[in-house]
Amino acid sequence: MALPATTTRRRTLAVGLIGPGRVGSALLDQLRATQPRLARAGLELKLCGVAASKRMWLDSDDPALNGRSDSAQTWRPSDLNEFVDHVRGIDGRHALLIDCSANDTVASRYAGWLAAGVHVVTPNKLAGSGPLTRWQAIRAACASGMRFRYEATVCAGLPVVQTLRDLLDTGDELLSVEGMFSGTLAWLCNRHDGSQPFSALVREAHTLGYTEPDPRDDLSGMDVARKLVILAREAGWPLSLENVEVQSLVPAELAALPVDEFMLRLDQLDASMAARLADARAQGGVLRHHAHLDAHGRASVKLAVLPTGHPFAHTRLTDNVVQFTTRRYRDNPLLVQGPGAGPEVTAAGIFADVLRIAEGLEVRA
Amino acid sequence: MALPATTTRRRTLAVGLIGPGRVGSALLDQLRATQPRLARAGLELKLCGVAASKRMWLDSDDPALNGRSDSAQTWRPSDLNEFVDHVRGIDGRHALLIDCSANDTVASRYAGWLAAGVHVVTPNKLAGSGPLTRWQAIRAACASGMRFRYEATVCAGLPVVQTLRDLLDTGDELLSVEGMFSGTLAWLCNRHDGSQPFSALVREAHTLGYTEPDPRDDLSGMDVARKLVILAREAGWPLSLENVEVQSLVPAELAALPVDEFMLRLDQLDASMAARLADARAQGGVLRHHAHLDAHGRASVKLAVLPTGHPFAHTRLTDNVVQFTTRRYRDNPLLVQGPGAGPEVTAAGIFADVLRIAEGLEVRA
Numbered sequence: 215m216a217l218p219a220t221t222t223r224r225r226t227l228a229v230g231l232i233g234p235g236r237v238g239s240a241l242l243d244q245l246r247a248t249q250p251r252l253a254r255a256g257l258e259l260k261l262c263g264v265a266a267s268k269r270m271w272l273d274s275d276d277p278a279l280n281g282r283s284d285s286a287q288t289w290r291p292s293d294l295n296e297f298v299d300h301v302r303g304i305d306g307r308h309a310l311l312i313d314c315s316a317n318d319t320v321a322s323r324y325a326g327w328l329a330a331g332v333h334v335v336t337p338n339k340l341a342g343s344g345p346l347t348r349w350q351a352i353r354a355a356c357a358s359g360m361r362f363r364y365e366a367t368v369c370a371g372l373p374v375v376q377t378l379r380d381l382l383d384t385g386d387e388l389l390s391v392e393g394m395f396s397g398t399l400a401w402l403c404n405r406h407d408g409s410q411p412f413s414a415l416v417r418e419a420h421t422l423g424y425t426e427p428d429p430r431d432d433l434s435g436m437d438v439a440r441k442l443v444i445l446a447r448e449a450g451w452p453l454s455l456e457n458v459e460v461q462s463l464v465p466a467e468l469a470a471l472p473v474d475e476f477m478l479r480l481d482q483l484d485a486s487m488a489a490r491l492a493d494a495r496a497q498g499g500v501l502r503h504h505a506h507l508d509a510h511g512r513a514s515v516k517l518a519v520l521p522t523g524h525p526f527a528h529t530r531l532t533d534n535v536v537q538f539t540t541r542r543y544r545d546n547p548l549l550v551q552g553p554g555a556g557p558e559v560t561a562a563g564i565f566a567d568v569l570r571i572a573e574g575l576e577v578r579a
Numbered sequence: 580m581a582l583p584a585t586t587t588r589r590r591t592l593a594v595g596l597i598g599p600g601r602v603g604s605a606l607l608d609q610l611r612a613t614q615p616r617l618a619r620a621g622l623e624l625k626l627c628g629v630a631a632s633k634r635m636w637l638d639s640d641d642p643a644l645n646g647r648s649d650s651a652q653t654w655r656p657s658d659l660n661e662f663v664d665h666v667r668g669i670d671g672r673h674a675l676l677i678d679c680s681a682n683d684t685v686a687s688r689y690a691g692w693l694a695a696g697v698h699v700v701t702p703n704k705l706a707g708s709g710p711l712t713r714w715q716a717i718r719a720a721c722a723s724g725m726r727f728r729y730e731a732t733v734c735a736g737l738p739v740v741q742t743l744r745d746l747l748d749t750g751d752e753l754l755s756v757e758g759m760f761s762g763t764l765a766w767l768c769n770r771h772d773g774s775q776p777f778s779a780l781v782r783e784a785h786t787l788g789y790t791e792p793d794p795r796d797d798l799s800g801m802d803v804a805r806k807l808v809i810l811a812r813e814a815g816w817p818l819s820l821e822n823v824e825v826q827s828l829v830p831a832e833l834a835a836l837p838v839d840e841f842m843l844r845l846d847q848l849d850a851s852m853a854a855r856l857a858d859a860r861a862q863g864g865v866l867r868h869h870a871h872l873d874a875h876g877r878a879s880v881k882l883a884v885l886p887t888g889h890p891f892a893h894t895r896l897t898d899n900v901v902q903f904t905t906r907r908y909r910d911n912p913l914l915v916q917g918p919g920a921g922p923e924v925t926a927a928g929i930f931a932d933v934l935r936i937a938e939g940l941e942v943r944a
Contacts, residue, residue, distance in 0.1 A: 244750045247750045248748070256724075373742045373915075376738070380927075381927070383613070384927040385927075385930075525895075528888070528893045530890075530911050542736070542924050545918075546896075546897065546898055546918045547917060548916075549915070549916040550738075550916075551913075551915075552908055552911055552912060552913035553910075553911045553913075559907050561749075562745075562907060565748075565750075566745040569749070570938070
């Protein structure tokens with residue numbers, strides 16, 4: 215059922231956004247567009263500040279809010295301490311920080327913010343897949359009832375982390391996770407049919423903007439490995455990035471080159487990729503970029519030959535897909551599939567986390 | 580992140596279960612098994628009563644709870660008014676009724692219970708797909724902040740209703756829903772390859788317990804139509820069952836027979852099903868039992884010929900699958916797939932709803 219239209223239970227959540235880039239801006243658009251509906255449901259998400267790396271805006275500076283005639287918003291130099299203090303406010307209101315930066319220093323602040331009574335939501339994978347001690351400190355800081363949510367770190371807006379959480383919280387037991395967590399690598403594997411060299415496909419994906427500016431950020435598999443670490447930790451398994459077996463598609467001799475030079479030498483990937491494809495075909499299977507995690511905590515990210523009957527053999531070009539095998543879903547796993555990247559769907563994943571926190575707020579005067 | 584371990588925010592939710600059948604019993608097992616973990620997270624789900632159709636148990640009757648030496652639980656004749664009053668209690672505690680009956684009279688009570696301050700969770704499709712006025716009364720009764728949740732009405736424990744809710748609440752717009760919502764019909768269509776008549780497959784499914792005791796309850800498509808109505812209403816479209824175009828696989832002349840006689844005349848289905856299969860093959864496609872809903876509120880449940888590249892062409896034997904096409908997920912829809920029936924996964928869907936309500940509880944003394 216929709217957010218209930220309620221007049222008896224009004225809740226206000228002060229929100230501060232860190233990192234107004236493409237995802238952050240899409241989120242601000244979504245918050246604005248849904249404001250009337252949320253208000254009818256008794257929920258006010260009150261944007262109190264936006265912090266970019268160099269400048270920040272606080273609603274107290276807004277001339278319109280202060281009755282001044284000058285309607286231009288005022289920006290001041292960024293100061294994250296001042297920003298967070300402002301969002302928390304002095305009246306014990308509910309407060310939430312949304313970190314859309316990709317900044318490790320910001321991720322290092324989460325535990326402190328949670329301990330200080332501020333909820334945190336992020337699409338940033340650095341906390342969930344970074345140092346285990348930092349992750350454990352963040353979990354510990356939630357003991358006072360604060361919430362840390364990060365659905366959008368894995369497959370953007372697809373319901374992945376929450377689905378795993380619900381399985382575990384209702385007493386199910388995770389046996390394994392299989393996934394294709396990179397739309398770019400899914401596209402490359404789907405298109406890699408032998409009609410053109412792999413390097414030509416990488417160039418095409420690069421031109422289309424499907425890859426990161428440096429395609430090695432996709433081809434290395436490290437971004438996929440981070441997602442696997444996040445899901446493992448969600449299941450209570452203390453996995454770290456360095457324990458994931460990651461097979462990079464980038465030959466070692468190309469790993470450290472400047473990006474322009476790497477792009478010129480892309481055809482050095484072709485022979486080995488052609489051999490992998492021929493091998494897959496000889497086995498009667500398809501070649502896919504495959505992430506796997508088992509209940510012994512073993513995790514791998516690599517090219518794998520999957521049988522043509524495998525559900526991952528028939529995904530749409532750039533789709534992400536994740537499959538949970540659990541005690542209850544042992545014979546037929548639970549599968550979620552769809553686009554796993556893009557500002558709008560990523561913002562929606564963040565927004566759903568915000569709503570989940572808002573649902574749990576106590577009414578404060 | 581897991582339910583936070585919190586000592587500062589303890590919540591108690593009084594729970595009454597109506598209908599301790601296979602699903603209800605599985606749920607009681609799950610509640611018992613997870614109790615220690617929930618307690619660590621500061622949540623007590625306190626089972627206050629179980630009501631079957633003829634008898635009910637109230638925790639006040641439990642000799643163990645009353646310090647009496649007789650450890651046998653006491654059952655008394657069922658009285659739903661007394662039952663609900665008991666679960667609500669007199670101290671203004673948070674209370675929740677879980678309806679695992681398949682009883683329309685019970686569904687007619689939801690609005691009254693919600694208005695009286697009791698949350699309701701159910702896997703029972705009758706409220707969500709029954710008379711529109713009753714449905715609207717239930718929604719209206721949630722205005723005071725009570726929650727009515729029914730994830731398990733569509734595809735059991737798969738995250739379907741919540742996923743649609745999140746899309747809409749974050750401002751997305753539903754364009755269409757496609758689904759295969761019957762594991763039985765999915766199995767029949769997957770197995771129907773021409774090597775044996777359709778009737779033989781129905782008999783096999785009946786023997787294996789894949790069908791309802793009367794297979795016409797599956798073959799009629801009405802159960803699938805109910806799920807489509809529930810999703811349409813979730814999207815705010817006032818669809819009723821009588822407006823769904825439902826193509827029954829049961830010929831009209833067999834619809835009213837006693838079930839034994841129907842089973843004897845099953846082969847009357849074969850010629851038309853063989854023709855449908857031949858037609859699908861002539862088109863180069865596969866035959867699937869397909870539910871469809873579009874943004875104009877048009878809804879249909881019928882056999883459809885899908886191209887072999889369609890994701891529904893490659894599902895596992897008895898899997899359910901749902902695909903949401905929205906403004907944000909327009910080119911590549913969002914897809915959820917897996918087993919959509921069975922006591923354990925259905926109970927887990929109910930349990931997830933209970934946890935979602937519990938997360939939103941205010942602490943009361």
